[in-house]
Amino acid sequence: MQQIMTMDRSLCLDNSMRMEFDARSENEGLARMAVAAFMTPLDPTVGELSDVKTAVSEAVTNAILHGYENCEGLVVLQCGLHGDVLCVEIIDEGVGIADIEQAMQPMFTSKPELNRSGMGFSFMEAFMDDVEVYSQPGLGTTVRMFKKCGTTPWVEAGE
Amino acid sequence: MVRRMELQDFQVIDQCLCVKLPEEIDHHHAEWICETTDRQIMQQKVTNVVFDFESTKFMDSSGVGMLIGRYRRISCFGGKVYCIHVDRQIKRMLYLSGVYRIIEIMD
Numbered sequence: 001m002q003q004i005m006t007m008d009r010s011l012c013l014d015n016s017m018r019m020e021f022d023a024r025s026e027n028e029g030l031a032r033m034a035v036a037a038f039m040t041p042l043d044p045t046v047g048e049l050s051d052v053k054t055a056v057s058e059a060v061t062n063a064i065l066h067g068y069e070n071c072e073g074l075v076v077l078q079c080g081l082h083g084d085v086l087c088v089e090i091i092d093e094g095v096g097i098a099d100i101e102q103a104m105q106p107m108f109t110s111k112p113e114l115n116r117s118g119m120g121f122s123f124m125e126a127f128m129d130d131v132e133v134y135s136q137p138g139l140g141t142t143v144r145m146f147k148k149c150g151t152t153p154w155v156e157a158g159e
Numbered sequence: 160m161v162r163r164m165e166l167q168d169f170q171v172i173d174q175c176l177c178v179k180l181p182e183e184i185d186h187h188h189a190e191w192i193c194e195t196t197d198r199q200i201m202q203q204k205v206t207n208v209v210f211d212f213e214s215t216k217f218m219d220s221s222g223v224g225m226l227i228g229r230y231r232r233i234s235c236f237g238g239k240v241y242c243i244h245v246d247r248q249i250k251r252m253l254y255l256s257g258v259y260r261i262i263e264i265m266d
Contacts, residue, residue, distance in 0.1 A: 025187035032185075032217075050217070050248045057219040061186040106256075115193050117224035119256045126255055 013080040013087075015041070023064045023073040023092070031077050031090075032056045038079045039086050042149040051127035052086065052147055058120040059090040059143045066110065067094025067141055086147045093140035100133050164192065169199050176205040180215045189221035196229055206238045213244035222249075223256045230261050241265055 017038050021027045032053040039052060056077075063075045076091040097103045103110075104125070109118035124131045128145040135141040168179040176199050181188055196208065208229055212218075230240045240262040245253065253259045 025185075025190075028185045028187055029183060047248065053217060054219050054248075054252070057185050057217075061219065061221065065186060115189065115221075115224045115228040117220045117227055117256060117258070119220040119223050123220050123252065123255070 013082050015081045017077075017079045019077050020074050021077070023068040023071075023075050023094075025061075025064055027075070028057055028060050028064070031060045031075070034077065035079055035086075035088055039081070039149065041081065042084055042086060044149040048147065048149050052088070055124045055127045055131075055145055055147075056088060056090070058124050059088075059145070062120050062143070063090055063092035063094065063141065065114070065116075067092035067096075069095065084148055084150050086149055087144065088147075089142060089144045091140065091142045096137040096139055096141055097133070097135040098137050100135055104133065164188070166195070169195060171199070171203045171205055174204075174206045175209055176200060176203060176207070177209045177211060179211045179213070182214050183217040184215060184222040184225070185217070185219050186221040189225045193225050193228055196225075197232060200229075200232060206233075206236065207241060208233050208238065209241045209243060211243050212246065212249055215246070215249065218249050218252060220252075220256070223252060223258050226253075226258055226262055230258075234261075239263055 019034060021030060035056045036049055036053055060075060064070065067073070073092060073094055078089040078091070080087040102108055104121040106122040107118040109116040124143070124145060128147045130146040132144040133141065164181045170177045176196065178192065178196055180192070199205070200208065210226070226240060233240060242253070242262055243265050245264055250264065253264060
């Protein structure tokens with residue numbers, strides 16, 4: 001499990017960053033601001049910056065709310081830059097996901113009573129170029145996301 | 160310094176509850192907004208809820224959850240949820256999640 005959970009060093013990253021914070025909802029802002037600051041060398045557009053911030057926010061919220069079920073724990077955030085590609089990993093050692101495919105369905109939520117929309121993974125997939133989820137019940141979850149920055153054209157909101 | 164949301168951000172005008180949303184809506188902020196909005200809906204007997212996104216620069220799926228939850232509550236009484244001053248990024252999320260079908264987005 002640990003093997004999957006660490007970023008592939010053979011990728012020869014130009015820059016990398018790792019931070020650890022308590023699984024508390026007030027740290028969601030910290031996580032997305034940290035990634036936004038880390039990716040500035042890529043010279044992202046305002047849209048790309050928002051996309052990444054939203055995706056990071058979703059993954060961190062999942063880790064806190066579902067991974068650790070709002071109890072104590074540590075969330076690890078790892079970022080890497082490789083050319084014009086940003087890689088972000090959000091790792092928790094919480095309850096894990098038994099059925100990843102079901103969890104990634106739009107509108108699926110295991111906690112409908114909590115005002116959740118069930119759109120977390122859908123937003124991650126919509127706003128990032130690639131999303132990988134590794135999870136084992138009882139061991140935790142790693143969400144790895146990639147985004148190529150600086151070249152993606154702005155996508156209009158569909159009417 | 161990010162301005163905190165206060166009760167002044169909830170105003171009742173003509174049986175409409177107007178909620179001035181904060182700069183960032185994530186799971187951390189959304190919980191408080193949901194609770195306070197629900198309490199105001201019950202106490203003030205409003206028919207519609209208007210969410211004002213004018214100062215909002217960031218939102219994630221918690222904001223969508225917030226809108227769906229308020230829609231469920233207010234639609235029982237025949238009311239509607241309106242969103243005003245929605246920027247492009249947030250509008251994209253409202254369309255992507257399909258929530259635009261149950262709420263009114265006003266420009």
